[in-house]
Amino acid sequence: MSAEGHDHALDHEHEHHHKETFITKYIFSIDHKMISKQYLITGIIMGVIGVLMSLLFRMQLAWPEESFKIFNILLGDKFAPNGVMANDIYLALVTIHGTIMVFFVLTAGLSGTFSNLLIPLQIGARDMASGFMNMVSYWLFFISAVVMLSSLFVEAGPASSGWTIYPPLSALPQAIPGSGMGMTLWLISMAIFIASSLLGSLNYIVTVINLRTKGMSMTRLPLTIWTFFVTAIIGVVSFPVLLSAALLLIFDRSFGTSFFLSDIYIAGEVLHYQGGSPVLFEHLFWFLGHPEVYIVILPAMGIVSEVMATSSRKPIFGYRAMIMSVLAIAFLSTIVWGHHMFVSGMNPFLGSVFTFTTLLIAIPSAVKAFNWITTLWKGNLQLNPAMLFSIGMVSTFITGGLTGIILGDSTLDINVHDTYFVVAHFHLVMGISALYGMFAGVYHWFPRMYGRMMNKNLGYIHFWVTAVCAYGVFFPMHFIGLAGLPRRYYTNTSFPLFDDLQNVNVLITTFALIGGVFQLVFLYNFFASIFYGKKSVQNPWKSTTLEWTAPVEHIHGNWPGALPEVHRWPYDYSNPNHDVDFVPQNVPMKPGEEELHH
Amino acid sequence: MTSLLVIIVLVLLAVALWQLTKIFDLTQVGSNRDTSEVATDDDNNVQGYIMFTFLAFLYIFTIYGLFKWGPLVLHTPASEHGEDVDFLMNITWVLIFIVQAITQALLHYFAFKYRGKKDQKALYFADNNKLEALWSVIPAVVLAGLILYGLYAWTNIMFVDEDEDTIVIELYAQQFNWKARYSGEDNVLGKANVRLIEGVNSLGVDMADPYSQDDIVVTELHIPIGKKVHFKMRSQDVLHSAYFPHFRAQMNVVPGMVTEFAFTPVFTTAEYRELPYMIEKVAHINDLRAKKSVELVAKGETALDPYAFDYLLLCNKICGASHYNMQMKVIVDTPEDYKKWINEQALLVTQVKEANATPVPAIDGATKMDSTKGADTAVVVKMAMK
Numbered sequence: 007m008s009a010e011g012h013d014h015a016l017d018h019e020h021e022h023h024h025k026e027t028f029i030t031k032y033i034f035s036i037d038h039k040m041i042s043k044q045y046l047i048t049g050i051i052m053g054v055i056g057v058l059m060s061l062l063f064r065m066q067l068a069w070p071e072e073s074f075k076i077f078n079i080l081l082g083d084k085f086a087p088n089g090v091m092a093n094d095i096y097l098a099l100v101t102i103h104g105t106i107m108v109f110f111v112l113t114a115g116l117s118g119t120f121s122n123l124l125i126p127l128q129i130g131a132r133d134m135a136s137g138f139m140n141m142v143s144y145w146l147f148f149i150s151a152v153v154m155l156s157s158l159f160v161e162a163g164p165a166s167s168g169w170t171i172y173p174p175l176s177a178l179p180q181a182i183p184g185s186g187m188g189m190t191l192w193l194i195s196m197a198i199f200i201a202s203s204l205l206g207s208l209n210y211i212v213t214v215i216n217l218r219t220k221g222m223s224m225t226r227l228p229l230t231i232w233t234f235f236v237t238a239i240i241g242v243v244s245f246p247v248l249l250s251a252a253l254l255l256i257f258d259r260s261f262g263t264s265f266f267l268s269d270i271y272i273a274g275e276v277l278h279y280q281g282g283s284p285v286l287f288e289h290l291f292w293f294l295g296h297p298e299v300y301i302v303i304l305p306a307m308g309i310v311s312e313v314m315a316t317s318s319r320k321p322i323f324g325y326r327a328m329i330m331s332v333l334a335i336a337f338l339s340t341i342v343w344g345h346h347m348f349v350s351g352m353n354p355f356l357g358s359v360f361t362f363t364t365l366l367i368a369i370p371s372a373v374k375a376f377n378w379i380t381t382l383w384k385g386n387l388q389l390n391p392a393m394l395f396s397i398g399m400v401s402t403f404i405t406g407g408l409t410g411i412i413l414g415d416s417t418l419d420i421n422v423h424d425t426y427f428v429v430a431h432f433h434l435v436m437g438i439s440a441l442y443g444m445f446a447g448v449y450h451w452f453p454r455m456y457g458r459m460m461n462k463n464l465g466y467i468h469f470w471v472t473a474v475c476a477y478g479v480f481f482p483m484h485f486i487g488l489a490g491l492p493r494r495y496y497t498n499t500s501f502p503l504f505d506d507l508q509n510v511n512v513l514i515t516t517f518a519l520i521g522g523v524f525q526l527v528f529l530y531n532f533f534a535s536i537f538y539g540k541k542s543v544q545n546p547w548k549s550t551t552l553e554w555t556a557p558v559e560h561i562h563g564n565w566p567g568a569l570p571e572v573h574r575w576p577y578d579y580s581n582p583n584h585d586v587d588f589v590p591q592n593v594p595m596k597p598g599e600e601e602l603h604h
Numbered sequence: 605m606t607s608l609l610v611i612i613v614l615v616l617l618a619v620a621l622w623q624l625t626k627i628f629d630l631t632q633v634g635s636n637r638d639t640s641e642v643a644t645d646d647d648n649n650v651q652g653y654i655m656f657t658f659l660a661f662l663y664i665f666t667i668y669g670l671f672k673w674g675p676l677v678l679h680t681p682a683s684e685h686g687e688d689v690d691f692l693m694n695i696t697w698v699l700i701f702i703v704q705a706i707t708q709a710l711l712h713y714f715a716f717k718y719r720g721k722k723d724q725k726a727l728y729f730a731d732n733n734k735l736e737a738l739w740s741v742i743p744a745v746v747l748a749g750l751i752l753y754g755l756y757a758w759t760n761i762m763f764v765d766e767d768e769d770t771i772v773i774e775l776y777a778q779q780f781n782w783k784a785r786y787s788g789e790d791n792v793l794g795k796a797n798v799r800l801i802e803g804v805n806s807l808g809v810d811m812a813d814p815y816s817q818d819d820i821v822v823t824e825l826h827i828p829i830g831k832k833v834h835f836k837m838r839s840q841d842v843l844h845s846a847y848f849p850h851f852r853a854q855m856n857v858v859p860g861m862v863t864e865f866a867f868t869p870v871f872t873t874a875e876y877r878e879l880p881y882m883i884e885k886v887a888h889i890n891d892l893r894a895k896k897s898v899e900l901v902a903k904g905e906t907a908l909d910p911y912a913f914d915y916l917l918l919c920n921k922i923c924g925a926s927h928y929n930m931q932m933k934v935i936v937d938t939p940e941d942y943k944k945w946i947n948e949q950a951l952l953v954t955q956v957k958e959a960n961a962t963p964v965p966a967i968d969g970a971t972k973m974d975s976t977k978g979a980d981t982a983v984v985v986k987m988a989m990k
Contacts, residue, residue, distance in 0.1 A: 094925040175843065271808070271840045272842075285858060323730065324736050326731070354762035362751055369743050376739040383714055383727075384726060387648065389655075389720065390647075405708070417692055418689065418692060474661065477665060494922045496928040497928055506889050507676060530618065580726040
């Protein structure tokens with residue numbers, strides 16, 4: 007044992023003498039493992055709320071303006087008199103569903119959980135670079151979630167101008183009631199959320215750059231770490247732009263400036279705004295908004311890569327190509343935002359440029375998909391629930407990604423823009439795919455988080471019902487979009503033209519309800535396993551990465567003795583030079599053994 | 605009652621799950637720390653077969669969808685450029701289906717074929733530059749083709765030549781309706797600004813502008829077949845989006861600026877109604893409506909009207925609580941019918957004069973149009989009323 011390691015061991019002994027109170031251990035913890043659990047549980051709670059909202063408005067879409075007691079119970083007499091959902095609360099539900107799922111579940115819930123858990127454990131660090139900042143990051147996230155949820159109880163209702171909050175609709179309470187107090191709380195919540203996200207991201211970046219253990223070069227990092235690292239960089243580059251947009255919108259709303267507003271006549275009077283442009287807001291919003299979908303999907307890609315290699319007992323195919331494609335996607339993600347704005351009224355020449363950059367993203371995405379498929383080829387697949395979700399993620403990513411070729415092409419976007427075709431596309435490619443990535447991560451690292459195993463049979467039921475329902479919901483949705491049905495319509499009954507789509511809507515809602523109810527299987531499995539799951543062995547999946555070399559019981563500093571040293575890349579599965587089918591990263595090279603992957 | 609039922613179902617579900625896990629536990633014999641929750645060869649076998657079944661599900665569901673829901677999608681474009689759009693769309697769909705069929709098959713077949721077995725060792729296959737180059741270059745080449753064709757079509761659609769012979773029409777959006785302003789014989793729209801909105805002049809047209817003297821404002825859009833229509837769009841309150849699905853046309857309408865879109869209709873409303881696909885679609889819709897009507901009448905409500913096809917202009921950008929109900933009927937006429945119709949419409953300037961001429965109950969009503977005789981009369985009338 008090196009002298010340095012010995013010191014650490016002593017430090018560690020010393021730490022144990024501190025008595026941890028309930029508050030420092032479970033609430034204001036600065037231990038990355040506890041913070042990761044806090045993120046996960048908060049994310050799951052927000053996810054339950056977000057999914058529940060979607061079920062409510064799906065019921066309205068399938069059985070428009072019919073009375074359901076559950077509406078009255080959940081939405082109250084004001085928004086669901088006699089159990090019939092009102093049109094403004096419909097828009098509010100759509101808005102808050104989108105906000106919660108994109109930001110609170112798939113950004114904070116996903117990145118927050120797995121970046122926190124895995125970055126120190128997989129790079130061989132005792133904790134994050136700044137444990138305090140990490141704690142502040144979580145608590146800001148928590149506060150922003152509370153503020154967002156509290157907006158549900160505002161008298162005029164929560165923000166209801168869509169999760170993209172385009173002004174003037176979001177700026178003027180005269181235009182929609184939700185743009186009053188509800189919108190103010192939305193903006194405050196997002197400002198706090200962005201602060202949380204920035205603190206977290208900076209911490210991840212610094213930790214990956216500075217705290218890698220001996221031997222852990224950048225090209226020996228597991229792909230999870232690569233994607234978390236790149237995700238954090240995208241977040242730091244793009245989230246401040248959303249913050250600026252939100253601040254300018256607050257100025258327009260509260261202090262009478264005209265950044266986004268001009269020439270408005272509403273409720274019988276001319277407003278004073280002059281010279282601003284809503285298109286400017288759209289540019290600022292999508293400068294975050296588009297990278298945001300990669301903030302959501304990249305960590306899922308990293309998790310899937312890791313789980314696939316482990317469960318295939320094979321190296322991930324094209325490790326370097328995977329890193330290059332992540333970097334390419336990250337770079338391109340910042341120069342494609344205009345594809346959300348082909349018909350926004352911006353110069354059509356810009357449309358041409360953004361079509362070009364957008365379709366370029368298909369190339370690194372295709373590389374990733376083919377590399378995953380090749381990873382399966384001639385593997386020895388251990389089909390655990392985590393592996394099923396990973397395969398499912400590749401499937402939905404391909405299905406959803408392919409329709410992106412239509413939406414990214416400005417000419418074709420003209421007619422499908424803002425229809426259900428878009429809804430189907432992005433739910434498959436970033437919603438379902440990222441959720442699958444998150445589920446894969448939970449099933450795979452649950453033993454690492456809680457020292458216990460989740461029940462695999464419940465996991466199988468959960469996956470298969472979810473897989474069928476996800477396609478059952480979003481595959482038919484493409485057709486109603488191609489029929490020209492706009493999104494965000496409270497009901498389609500004003501248009502007899504769309505009467506023949508009603509049966510499809512009923513089918514979609516049926517699948518959504520079944521799929522939604524079966525998430526209870528996951529919730530049960532998750533929470534029951536925390537307390538009653540079978541105790542896990544140290545390395546249940548026979549994985550090569552460092553987190554499985556740490557003891558099952560969580561300790562401050564992660565490893566009791568010296569930090570592990572790294573001698574090889576993270577994907578030495580079924581290496582022909584070894585008898586066992588996995589060689590952990592901390593196993594020294596045999597005399598004469600060479601690294602095979604270069 | 606329903607909530608009670610829901611609660612009972614949830615409780616039963618929880619009990620069932622608990623029992624299930626118990627049963628699984630009892631079948632496992634092992635030490636305290638075990639790996640029984642890790643997939644065994646049996647699990648791999650079962651899950652591998654389900655993977656294969658799922659592939660079949662995907663294929664069958666896709667084919668079923670194409671037959672069942674394929675006829676619902678927009679068909680035969682009603683505009684000239686719509687042909688180009690649909691052509692590109694169809695090429696793209698063929699490509700998508702090929703790639704989807706191959707990749708999903710490989711993914712799920714491999715998951716089945718290489719399902720884990722105890723004595724099997726995976727192939728150590730970490731890299732192959734040739735393969736990776738192959739699947740970088742093929743998508744790049746295919747996409748290059750799509751991009752080039754797409755950009756060619758996009759440029760043709762979006763850039764309107766100012767010298768071209770078009771009919772200029774303004775689309776005017778407000779919560780929650782559309783209006784259209786025809787530029788009249790001079791084919792130039794008079795200036796307008798929301799600050800000039802007043803009474804019948806609900807679009808804020810500058811009545812002092814010589815170009816506005818022949819402008820016509822209507823709430824139903826008529827356009828002639830075979831002539832390019834150049835839409836200039838304004839909104840008075842929030843973002844809206846002018847969406848003509850049958851013409852493959854869409855453009856956002858933005859307060860504070862004028863946005864544009866142009867297309868040439870190629871079927872009159874009457875012709876489009878007679879297309880075989882449309883006859884079938886309308887018959888189907890009327891079937892559904894008839895069935896619904898029976899239900900409604902049974903409940904003591906009024907039956908639904910039978911549906912006849914009309915082109916529509918929809919709002920496709922969330923614009924407020926009644927967004928779902930913002931529409932305008934669009935009628936494509938023969939040139940003769942169009943001429944006849946437009947000649948029947950009153951000029952805005954006449955409407956404004958008439959409105960000012962009629963006694964207005966509200967005393968502070970609008971009468972800033974001073975230089976015209978009509979306005980003068982209005983003032984006189986008002987004074988008389990006092």
